[in-house]
Amino acid sequence: MEQFSISKTFFPGVPLIDLSKPESKSQLVKACEDFGFFKVINHGIPTQFITELESEAVKFFSLPISHKEKTGPPDPFGYGSKKIGNNGDVGWVEYLLLNTNTQSDYHKFASIFGEAAEKFRCIVNEYVSRVKKMACEILEMLADGLKIQERNGFSKLLMDEESDSVFRLNHYPPCPTEFGESSKNLIGFGEHTDPQIISVLRSNNTSGLQISLTEGNWISIPPDSNSFFINVGDSLQVMTNGRFKSVRHRVVTNSSKSRLSMIYFGGPPLSEKIAPLPSLIKGEDDSLYKEFTWFEYKKSAFKSRLADNRLGFFEKIAAS
Numbered sequence: 001m002e003q004f005s006i007s008k009t010f011f012p013g014v015p016l017i018d019l020s021k022p023e024s025k026s027q028l029v030k031a032c033e034d035f036g037f038f039k040v041i042n043h044g045i046p047t048q049f050i051t052e053l054e055s056e057a058v059k060f061f062s063l064p065i066s067h068k069e070k071t072g073p074p075d076p077f078g079y080g081s082k083k084i085g086n087n088g089d090v091g092w093v094e095y096l097l098l099n100t101n102t103q104s105d106y107h108k109f110a111s112i113f114g115e116a117a118e119k120f121r122c123i124v125n126e127y128v129s130r131v132k133k134m135a136c137e138i139l140e141m142l143a144d145g146l147k148i149q150e151r152n153g154f155s156k157l158l159m160d161e162e163s164d165s166v167f168r169l170n171h172y173p174p175c176p177t178e179f180g181e182s183s184k185n186l187i188g189f190g191e192h193t194d195p196q197i198i199s200v201l202r203s204n205n206t207s208g209l210q211i212s213l214t215e216g217n218w219i220s221i222p223p224d225s226n227s228f229f230i231n232v233g234d235s236l237q238v239m240t241n242g243r244f245k246s247v248r249h250r251v252v253t254n255s256s257k258s259r260l261s262m263i264y265f266g267g268p269p270l271s272e273k274i275a276p277l278p279s280l281i282k283g284e285d286d287s288l289y290k291e292f293t294w295f296e297y298k299k300s301a302f303k304s305r306l307a308d309n310r311l312g313f314f315e316k317i318a319a320s
């Protein structure tokens with residue numbers, strides 16, 4: 001296994017967790033504490049659901065730009081290109097953002113997909129429901145591993161009918177060679193942490209994803225189309241009072257191959273209060289964060305730039 005040292009953090013490689021093994025529970029907790037990032041195998045999601053969605057996504061991104069733009073601009077849902085969010089971030093990426101709870105975005109697709117819009121909707125729904133189930137199983141193992149009384153303490157937030165979860169398809173075309181050497185440094189998706197509870201990422205076999213464990217140092221994650229990459233989001237960092245780390249990550253461009261990724265962001269209902277779980281703190285004074293609702297966090301997050309530290313605003317200032 002490739003081993004390398006990055007300043008003070010020793011990174012032995014992406015933790016690989018076999019979900020069918022009894023030891024996976026403690027491995028999941030350790031991976032969330034050490035890196036906030038890991039990959040899972042034996043996840044129980046049949047390849048058919050992954051490849052079907054991948055081929056629909058390839059078809060969608062191959063459409064002429066004028067067609068794709070009919071499903072945008074993202075509000076925040078819909079098709080977007082280069083512009084990420086509303087606050088000046090750009091990347092070498094085009095994407096489709098979908099709300100997993102309402103089907104209201106789909107009327108946008110009907111205009112270009114016609115009857116195929118219905119098929120697209122079914123394939124996305126099937127994929128999302130399987131990935132969500134896997135995310136919930138992981139969250140339940142984590143709750144168990146942390147000895148939280150309610151095994152579904154985290155997962156119930158994703159299972160809630162009002163859960164504010166998002167699904168994203170990202171397509172990074174090969175970076176044009178006319179940019180020469182400088183294209184190597186072009187950003188596909190700028191550095192950030194994910195605001196939600198948990199993110200489940202699957203990509204094709206094109207590299208680009210990097211994580212940062214210490215400021216300014218980036219670790220390239222070898223792609224693996226047969227596994228799912230999981231990362232802890234800001235909300236889970238708060239609920240575990242900082243014990244689990246919301247990992248900073250980004251995507252750099254590839255000069256020859258296109259990268260396609262699909263990510264499920266499992267979030268709580270808008271009205272949900274996010275705060276460290278009582279069993280993970282000794283008392284109120286021990287809490288590193290002020291309580292907030294997911295609505296409040298989301299509102300503030302969507303005003304921020306990608307690279308901003310969104311949790312800073314909700315941290316309790318340590319008494320001197």
Ligand SMILES: C=C1C[C@]23C[C@@]1(O)CC[C@H]2[C@@]12CC[C@H](O)[C@@](C)(C(=O)O1)[C@H]2[C@@H]3C(=O)O
Pocket residue numbers: 076084085086087089097166168192193194195196265301302303304305306
């Ligand atoms: C610049 C931004 C894009 C983003 C909203 C934000 O203002 C800051 C968080 C960004 C992010 C990162 C993870 C997900 O891709 C995303 C959908 C999310 O929930 O937060 C994006 C937002 C976006 O692309 O709209």
Ligand SMILES: O=C(O)CCC(=O)C(=O)O
Pocket residue numbers: 168170189194201203209249250251261263
């Ligand atoms: O596309 C990828 O591989 C990662 C993108 C990402 O981090 C995001 O959309 O939040």
Ligand SMILES: [Fe+2]
Pocket residue numbers: 192193194249
């Ligand atoms: Fe992300």
